[in-house]
Amino acid sequence: MGMTMAEKVLARASGQKRVKAGQYVTASVDRMMAHEAFASCFITLKRLGVNKLYDPDRVVIILDHYFPAPTVRMAQGHKLIRQAVEEFGIKNFLGHAGICHQAMVEGGHVLPGRLILATDSHTTTYGALGAASAGIGVTEMSYVLATGELWMQVPPTIRFDLTGKPVPGIMSKDIVLYIAGEFSTEIAQYRAIEFTGEVAKRMSLASRMTLSNMGVELGAKFAFFEADEKTIDYLKERTTETPSRFGPDPDAEYETEHSVDITALEPQVAVPHNPGNVKPVSEIGDQPVDQAFLGSCTNGRLEDLAVAAQILKGRRVNPGTRLLVTPASQKVMLDATRAGYVETFLEAGAHITPAGCGPCPGGHMGLLASDEVCISSTNRNFRGRMGSPESQLFLGSPATVAASAITGRITDPRQFWSETTLS
Numbered sequence: 001m002g003m004t005m006a007e008k009v010l011a012r013a014s015g016q017k018r019v020k021a022g023q024y025v026t027a028s029v030d031r032m033m034a035h036e037a038f039a040s041c042f043i044t045l046k047r048l049g050v051n052k053l054y055d056p057d058r059v060v061i062i063l064d065h066y067f068p069a070p071t072v073r074m075a076q077g078h079k080l081i082r083q084a085v086e087e088f089g090i091k092n093f094l095g096h097a098g099i100c101h102q103a104m105v106e107g108g109h110v111l112p113g114r115l116i117l118a119t120d121s122h123t124t125t126y127g128a129l130g131a132a133s134a135g136i137g138v139t140e141m142s143y144v145l146a147t148g149e150l151w152m153q154v155p156p157t158i159r160f161d162l163t164g165k166p167v168p169g170i171m172s173k174d175i176v177l178y179i180a181g182e183f184s185t186e187i188a189q190y191r192a193i194e195f196t197g198e199v200a201k202r203m204s205l206a207s208r209m210t211l212s213n214m215g216v217e218l219g220a221k222f223a224f225f226e227a228d229e230k231t232i233d234y235l236k237e238r239t240t241e242t243p244s245r246f247g248p249d250p251d252a253e254y255e256t257e258h259s260v261d262i263t264a265l266e267p268q269v270a271v272p273h274n275p276g277n278v279k280p281v282s283e284i285g286d287q288p289v290d291q292a293f294l295g296s297c298t299n300g301r302l303e304d305l306a307v308a309a310q311i312l313k314g315r316r317v318n319p320g321t322r323l324l325v326t327p328a329s330q331k332v333m334l335d336a337t338r339a340g341y342v343e344t345f346l347e348a349g350a351h352i353t354p355a356g357c358g359p360c361p362g363g364h365m366g367l368l369a370s371d372e373v374c375i376s377s378t379n380r381n382f383r384g385r386m387g388s389p390e391s392q393l394f395l396g397s398p399a400t401v402a403a404s405a406i407t408g409r410i411t412d413p414r415q416f417w418s419e420t421t422l423s
Contacts, residue, residue, distance in 0.1 A: 002249025004157040005224045006192035009132035013115045021156035021255070028149050031109060033060040033118035035100045037138055039077040041119070042084035044142040053088050054148035060092040060109050061085055062100040064356045070364030098329025098355040101125040101213070101297045105205075106331055108238030112227030112246035117144055122297050122379065124215040128208035129235070130227030130246040132192075135216065155221045156255040157192040157248075162199035164263030169414035171307065172207035173299055173377065173397035175199075176214045177268035179260060181278025189219035191255065194248060199262060200225055205234050206301040213298045214379050217275045267412055269375075270395035273383040281400065281412045288320070289394070291374040292405035293386075295326030295353075296360045299377035299398050302335050308402035309341040311416045317349035318408030323401075324366045325350050326358035350405070359386050368393070375404045 003011065003018060011019045013027035034041060038061050053059060061081065069075035085093045097103040100120060104110050105128075112130030116123065119141050126133035136144070144150050160179065179187075193215050200208070208225045215223020225231075226247035235243040267281040294300070294308050305327065317323045325345050327333040333355050336342050342352060359366030360378045368374055368387030374394065376386065381393035396404070399413035406416070 001253055002251040004192065004248045004252045004254065005130065005194055005226075005246070006132055006155055006157055006222050007252070008248070009113055009115055010152070010154050012113070019154050021154050023154045024151065025154060026149055026151050027115055029058070029117050029144050030114040031058055031060065031116040032141065032144055033062065033100060033104055033109070033116065033123070034141060035062050035120060036065050036074070036077055036081070037119035037141070038084060039080045040138045041142045041145060042080060044138060045146060050146045053090070053145050056089045057091060058148070059090050059145065060094060060104060061090055062094045062103050063096045064098060064100045064103070065361050066364060067096045067356050068354060096356065098327070098332065099297045099300065099357055102301065102328035102332065105129065105209070106238065106329060108235060111235065111239065111241060111243050112231060113244070117141070117150065121216050122213050124220055124223040125209050125213040125297060127212040127215060127223040128205060128225050129231050130224060132222045132224070134221050153190070155190055155192045157194055157252070158188055159194045159196055159254045159257040161257065161259045162195060162197040162262060163259060164199065164261040166262050166265065167414070169267060169399055169412075169417040170262065170265055171397040171399055172203060172210040174265060174268045175260070175262055176211045177270055177275070177278050177395065178265055180214070180217055180270070180276040181268065183218070183258065185217055185219060185274065185276035187218050188215065190221055191219070192222040192224065193218065193220045194224045196226070201228070204303060205230060206303045209301070210298055214275070217379055267397060267400050267414065269400065269410060270381055272381055272392045272394065275380055275395060281396070281410065284410045287394070287410040288373060288408060289375045289404055289410060290321060290372040291366070291368060292321055292323045292401045293326070293359060293366060293374055293376040293378065294324070294398055294401050295328065295358050296378040297328065297357070298379040300326055300328030300332065302332050302339075304377065304398040305332070305336045305341045306339065308398045309344040311399060311402040311413060312348040312350070312406065313344050315348060315406050317405045321405055321408045323348070323350040323405040324353055324359065326353045327355045330355045375401050375410055377401050
């Protein structure tokens with residue numbers, strides 16, 4: 001019997017020929033990433049008397065959740081992180097390149113078949129490139145930074161076979177929201193997911209990143225796509241290493257397999273206060289929005305901005321709605337500027353913020369007042385996630401966000417669409 005992608009990664013990382021679901025292993029970690037949580041890791045390590053890291057070259061540090069620093073306390077945290085980077089000899093300090101997950105992928109720090117752990121729950125994003133990636137806490141990360149390894153259980157794997165052809169206006173965000181609504185946010189608790197099928201093969205890497213990113217909202221430990229030629233072509237320009245195709249064995253054994261036909265799928269919206277509380281946009285009714293947010297590690301990439309710009313071109317944001325656009329990285333900001341998307345957003349009345357997490361984690365900028373409503377391209381709509389606990393947060397695709405910004409109400413983007421796009 002062959003192995004799933006999770007089993008193959010953890011077998012290699014633990015120095016074994018094969019492992020199986022349920023087995024406990026001590027795995028060597030190929031890459032560690034931390035954002036602002038690195039300040040806490042540094043304090044923990046110093047308290048324990050650890051003065052050097054296991055391998056500084058495996059570590060990547062990025063400031064993204066609270067940049068620019070919104071408080072003196074956070075500014076002090078950033079200062080401490082820069083001190084720690086210098087003291088530990090960490091070469092891969094990406095500073096404020098943008099959202100950690102986008103910067104990791106753009107910088108060639110994610111390779112197929114590798115084990116990557118980071119201090120952010122949406123680290124599952126890297127599964128889009130065939131990596132086994134997961135978020136861990138400060139205590140675990142401090143241990144990994146000091147030892148280079150971590151004990152874990154090999155997860156069983158669920159397979160989602162994506163079939164059919166999307167109608168105009170459907171994006172990968174609609175697919176993952178549909179899965180969350182149809183199968184629940186508990187479907188993959190401490191399990192790995194493999195997204196397969198013809199739809200998965202047609203998806204761009206950015207589209208795959210959206211599904212892998214929200215794999216954690218389904219409970220997943222890892223959320224994989226097979227690393228194919230698209231993956232290799234993307235990575236060739238970003239790494240000096242030689243990436244290889246990576247996928248499951250043909251005779252791998254899965255816990256369950258589900259077929260998802262997207263042919264008749266309409267745009268999906270998650271309503272407060274759970275990403276699994278999903279309805280087709282046609283069932284939302286007349287829902288005004290005070291704010292529309294386009295960005296995040298889920299949907300702040302160039303193709304997301306391109307879709308929104310296509311809808312907003314020649315139109316204006318509703319006077320009663322504010323549209324915030326936060327590119328996922330400095331590179332995305334630059335590319336969007338060169339492509340004319342930033343100009344389109346500004347002409348439509350949108351506000352562009354610095355590349356980073358923006359209002360998504362609720363730390364600063366773009367927060368919601370009590371009783372305000374936001375339609376967002378982010379991954380979570382928990383109560384108080386983006387401001388007041390009395391606010392309401394709806395989730396949709398970049399297309400739905402852009403369309404809603406124009407009308408001032410949650411809107412089916414297909415009325416603004418002329419071409420089939422799955423992104």
